[in-house]
Amino acid sequence: MRSLFLKIFLWFWAIQVLIGLAMFAYWSIQPETVQTRWHAATSSAISMYSQAAAEEADRYGETGIKNYFERLKGISRIQAGLEDESGKLLGGVVPEQTRPLITEAKTTGVPEILVKEDFTYAAIRTTGPAGKTYIFVAAMPRPAPRGGPQTQYVRWAMAILISGIICYLLTLYLTRPILRLRDATHELSSGHLSARAGADMERRRDEIGGLVRDFNHMAERLEALVTSQQTLLRDISHELRSPLARLNVALGLARQRASEQEQPMLDRIELEAERMNQMIGQLINLARMETASGPPQPSRVQLDEIVREVADDAEFEAQQRNCSVKLDAAQTCSTEGNPDLLRSAVENVVRNAVRYSSPGSSIDMSLKSDDGWATVEVRDHGPGIPEADIDRVFRPFYRVATARDRESGGAGLGLAIAERAVRLHGGTVTAENQKEGGLKVTIRVPAKGGNGNHG
Numbered sequence: 001m002r003s004l005f006l007k008i009f010l011w012f013w014a015i016q017v018l019i020g021l022a023m024f025a026y027w028s029i030q031p032e033t034v035q036t037r038w039h040a041a042t043s044s045a046i047s048m049y050s051q052a053a054a055e056e057a058d059r060y061g062e063t064g065i066k067n068y069f070e071r072l073k074g075i076s077r078i079q080a081g082l083e084d085e086s087g088k089l090l091g092g093v094v095p096e097q098t099r100p101l102i103t104e105a106k107t108t109g110v111p112e113i114l115v116k117e118d119f120t121y122a123a124i125r126t127t128g129p130a131g132k133t134y135i136f137v138a139a140m141p142r143p144a145p146r147g148g149p150q151t152q153y154v155r156w157a158m159a160i161l162i163s164g165i166i167c168y169l170l171t172l173y174l175t176r177p178i179l180r181l182r183d184a185t186h187e188l189s190s191g192h193l194s195a196r197a198g199a200d201m202e203r204r205r206d207e208i209g210g211l212v213r214d215f216n217h218m219a220e221r222l223e224a225l226v227t228s229q230q231t232l233l234r235d236i237s238h239e240l241r242s243p244l245a246r247l248n249v250a251l252g253l254a255r256q257r258a259s260e261q262e263q264p265m266l267d268r269i270e271l272e273a274e275r276m277n278q279m280i281g282q283l284i285n286l287a288r289m290e291t292a293s294g295p296p297q298p299s300r301v302q303l304d305e306i307v308r309e310v311a312d313d314a315e316f317e318a319q320q321r322n323c324s325v326k327l328d329a330a331q332t333c334s335t336e337g338n339p340d341l342l343r344s345a346v347e348n349v350v351r352n353a354v355r356y357s358s359p360g361s362s363i364d365m366s367l368k369s370d371d372g373w374a375t376v377e378v379r380d381h382g383p384g385i386p387e388a389d390i391d392r393v394f395r396p397f398y399r400v401a402t403a404r405d406r407e408s409g410g411a412g413l414g415l416a417i418a419e420r421a422v423r424l425h426g427g428t429v430t431a432e433n434q435k436e437g438g439l440k441v442t443i444r445v446p447a448k449g450g451n452g453n454h455g
């Protein structure tokens with residue numbers, strides 16, 4: 001569910017860490033320029049110090065050197081030493097570490113510099129104003145590095161942590177509207193047409209804000225459209241009731257005056273009027289369910305009882321077609337909802353099975369409960385439904401062409417009613433053709449309120 005979040009978050013974070021590493025690598029591979037500059041600066045400083053020391057030595061002798069070295073130490077913490085060409089110490093100190101430097105400096109004439117432990121050592125050959133040659137050495141304490149390797153790790157950890165927090169916030173900012181939009185879409189598609197994506201997101205001025213505005217606009221249009229369609233359906237079905245009632249009254253009157261030969265015609269009219277009445281009743285039911293948000297007057301419904309009763313009722317009808325209804329398993333289980341609606345759902349499915357199953361075959365029913373769901377399966381041995389139509393049979397008035405031709409009686413409302421009724425209970429109905437022929441319809445509703453077999 002959070003996969004988009006995770007993807008964006010991890011990518012952002014990885015990229016930030018990589019950039020950090022790249023920059024670190026760049027600076028640690030490039031230090032030559034830094035070192036060269038440092039070397040040049042140190043060399044020129046050493047040259048200056050050495051010339052000053054040679055001048056002091058030429059002019060004022062050992063006291064001059066001593067004074068100068070003391071000043072140097074006071075100002076820049078440099079310990080200096082001066083020797084003459086033969087290696088005789090003239091002033092200051094010459095540390096052991098500078099010995100190899102001195103040997104080299106004697107031949108090269110440029111400052112020899114060596115970094116060792118906490119000091120930078122340097123040696124240079126220099127000539128005073130009087131023409132005497134000296135060897136000048138210096139030991140400069142290096143500035144203490146800021147923290148050891150431990151602090152380096154802590155710093156890296158801090159940087160990664162901080163970039164992680166930033167990435168987290170950024171990802172949240174990017175994905176939250178998408179997740180909320182998805183929630184709204186889910187709600188909308190599950191029938192809550194009033195679902196909208198938050199008004200606060202609509203105010204955003206970026207593309208996501210635009211998307212949210214478009215989505216809400218679409219949802220509004222959809223709601224208006226569906227509502228008007230539902231109102232139309234409800235109004236029409238209600239409006240048809242009264243002319244039908246008047247028709248029945250007129251039929252009664254006509255019967256009284258009609259002759260014997262005319263009675264069969266009137267019977268036919270009565271039959272058709274009764275069919276119409278049933279159809280209108282179904283339509284009113286359907287319209288009511290479309291607008292409801294949950295089952296009316298919910299109570300505990302014993303599903304196994306309903307399934308048993310429907311199977312018994314259907315058995316009678318089935319026998320007329322030389323079929324039989326077999327209830328293979330009926331686990332004790334119950335749900336929360338409206339018993340009449342659930343019964344009509346199961347009944348519509350079973351009646352279809354009885355009607356469309358081939359003569360002499362059996363209709364297999366079962367009720368099972370597990371994982372918190374109660375599952376009713378109804379399987380027949382008829383022609384099934386063409387694959388292309390299989391999802392559409394749950395739409396009102398939808399009938400497969402053969403059923404329409406056959407004049408099989410229904411108006412195509414049975415499965416639509418079943419589907420709405422089950423959906424009101426938070427369940428689903430699916431139809432599936434069987435390989436060996438025939439159709440299997442599965443009704444699933446959440447099992448609630450105690451369950452005989454599973455405690």
Ligand SMILES: Nc1ncnc2c1ncn2[C@@H]1O[C@H](COP(=O)(O)OP(=O)(O)O)[C@@H](O)[C@H]1O
Pocket residue numbers: 348352353356357380382383384385393398399400401402403404408409410411412413414415416439
């Ligand atoms: N068990 C079945 N076997 C074959 N076709 C079926 C079956 N159940 C439903 N159908 C098809 O689905 C259509 C819709 O079913 P339904 O909504 O109950 O309407 P009807 O009033 O025609 O029974 C039917 O007209 C029929 O073509």
Ligand SMILES: [Mg+2]
Pocket residue numbers: 348351352410413414415
């Ligand atoms: Mg039907």
